[in-house]
Amino acid sequence: MTAWSRMSVRGRLTLTVTVASAVALLALSWLMLFWLRGALVSEVARRNDVALDAYVDFARKEPKSVTQLILAQNSEAVTLPVRLLTPLGVGPSDTLAAVAFEPYPTPGMVVPESGRDPLVLALQGRELPREVDRSEFVTKSKRVPTEQGILIVQVATSLSDVNRSVAVVRLALWVVVPSLLVAVGMGSWVMTRRSLEPVADLRRRVGDITSRTLDERLPVPPTDDEVAHLAVTMNAMLDRLEASSKRERQFVSDAGHELRSPVAAIRAQVETALAYPDTADWSSVGVTVLAQGERLDRLVGDLFTLARLEEGAFGPVPDTEVDLDELVLEQVGHLKGRRLDLSGLSAARVHGDAGQLASVVRNLVENAGRHASETVRVSVGTEGDYARMVVEDDGPGIPAEQRDMVFERFGRLEEARSRDRGGAGLGLPLAGRIVARHGGTLELDDSELGGARFEVRLPLAQPEPE
Template sequence: MTGATVLLVVWLHASLISGLDQTALQRAQVVASDTGSDHIPPNVPSIGHGEGAVQVVDGKGVVLASSSNLRGHPRAFGFPASRSDTPRAHTVNDIPIGQGGTWRAVGIPAGTPRTPVTVYVAVPTESVDHGLAQLTAALATGVPAVVALLTGVVWLLTGRALRPVDALRAQTAEITASDLNRRVNVPPADDALGRLATTFNDLLARLDTAARRQRRFVADAAHELRNPLSTLHTRLEVAAHHPGAVDGHSLATGLLQESERLTRLVDDLLQLARLDARPRLRTRPVDLDEVVYTEVREARRRTPLIIDQHSVGAARVQGDADALARVVRNLLDNALRHAETRIDVTLHTQHGTAQLVVADDGPGIPEADRERVFGRFTRLDDARARDTGGTGLGLAIVRDIVTAHHGTAHIEDNRPGARLVVLLPVEHQPAEDQPTGPGTMSRPDTTRMYYRSPSPTRPDTALHSRSDK
């Protein structure tokens, strides 16, 4: 408002002064038209009932005519006449009329070629200065009053509007990490504050869920770690107190098994901690079929079960090769713990999606538990899972890694057994949306071919070759 006030005063002053300049110029033009003859009357009518001053001066500076208020005075204007179409007005202060003051004066050439003269006309700025002084005084008094009034009104309205915000802040400040189940009061009005309170409550709900999950995870991890540590402690204690009653070979074998189980559990916990921290995946093109062949080869060394990989076709995806290898390894480990005689591994691409299936002929998973088994530390048969070395974290790691690769994981019925299905987006879709299987090429990359052994007795290692080998 102060800036607007200053601009108003400056603009109004310029506008009024311009009006005075136009008045002086018009009067000068009227007087100049009367001096077009060789005879110039000595008296010139004043402007507006005595306001203003007029002088007609010849080339030698002699006053030839003047208005009544300048009669008998010498030349009062010292600036030369303006020759332009729009004469420039001058501000003068030494005109001997009344108490002096400020005047706006113009001078224009007039007369005849034989007797050229200059017509000067001045008008006082007293009325303009007085009016602007009154306006400035009024604005100097009124603007602060208006600003103070508006400040008070805004202060009251803002305080009233922010009072619920302060209440919301106070309620939020009372919520600690130990009582995340509390919620803030949502105002009844459906406005921005109500939406803010709802968002706060949603945030608290997510934090509460995450904290509960974290506490449950820590408790489960402590419980799982305590089991192998207790076993190790018991066996070592027995060996220490009864050295003659313990066979050294069986003791070492048992301790080795428990340490391996403890190592697997720590590795799984570390993997889940990394996934929860949402690290950046080292994304690059990965030949998923090569990962499957490698993991199947390693799994065959640890089991007498049949692992059939004849239905593994070519599939290239964008992802982290180590993380995807962990997915395949965990799926095979899960199948090895439950399969009776065989495990079937299939991989093909269709409609821009790579589908990896690991199926076993074990007891299967009830439909009601097929989503629950992807939870952490979930076992449908705790005794059997612990005896076979399961930690209850393998499928949870599978779900987290697959989700990080923008894929999905679910379980289907195999009759008998279970089919664990992983769907991942391929790097780019094949030329035709057809499933790729043995003996087919999944993409139009002619520099790479996959050869599948037609023999039913497939060798332990997959036959891979590049066209440049």
């Protein structure tokens, strides 16, 4: 388990918001400094260009005067005050300007490879250094050809004010950004705690609900947010748990009755026979004991099969061909006291477990026989790639709002049902799970006979290629 997963939801949210805010603020701060310096440097460059154009205009108008001034300035015998060029100082006070003179070589003379440096005259401020630091100055130069040589006018404007302004803003950001991050972190922690308080309250209330207090419900906040939706969902879950618990308790009662009834019948028959051994009909006692034993065996077998189906313990469906119509003919023989309609019976072959599919047919037919008034109709046929079996009765039917219940484990419609008329609530859930295991569907609808109509659809067995 990582440190991240060990943190609380509030801690993870606070850390995520703080880190995201830090990244965003740092990026915005860098962009702001970049934009601010760019804007200030652009303004300095504009002023530098204005000063350069002014000096270039003067050099073009008075090239001889400028050349003489440069030669005089660099002569050891003559000292020319720079103030004579004060009228040229058109640049700002933080601007340095100079003009250099490169004379043309005399015709026929060979210029040495290491020619001497050009003569330089400072027009404004001090003389420019040979290498100007680009981070400290904005520089630009232009060449002006004359009769005697080339005048190179260069202007440099200091970026000291720009650098100071950017440094002040950077220092302010170093103070403001951490303060904002602290405020964001604290605000996120507080807001997350307040937002999760209803969830914590729901958790405490759910923790207090036990199997004996499933009738309790969680309070739903008046807000239409995720917490309210969670409370509604959990209340719906509690409704299902309560209903399931009631059905299980009912099943325990019914199953106990179902198990006790055959045991009681066996015990009564045997005790009576033992009390009057000379007059007892031991053959009848044996028949009764065998019948009740079969009933017990079937009930226990259904419970065991249903549990294994829900656990998926049967594995893949066998690739055995089963004649569905023959299964129907075998199982309907157990139906007594009802008129049986098999006019819609035709051949249909599927792959599967013959024993489980026989259990499906038996449960559906017996369920129809218990609730039919007179007639039970069973039909088998094919429809496309599916085999189709329909079991119908002319009984009272099943209301639409209760149809899902009959396929639930332990589900029965009546609150109290007699042994002869009601089962343990396992037949239809067992049939539904067996059909689902075989890749089919079991659906419930109204029958034209007036009762319930159960339709089973299973994939047809495909003929093997010759």
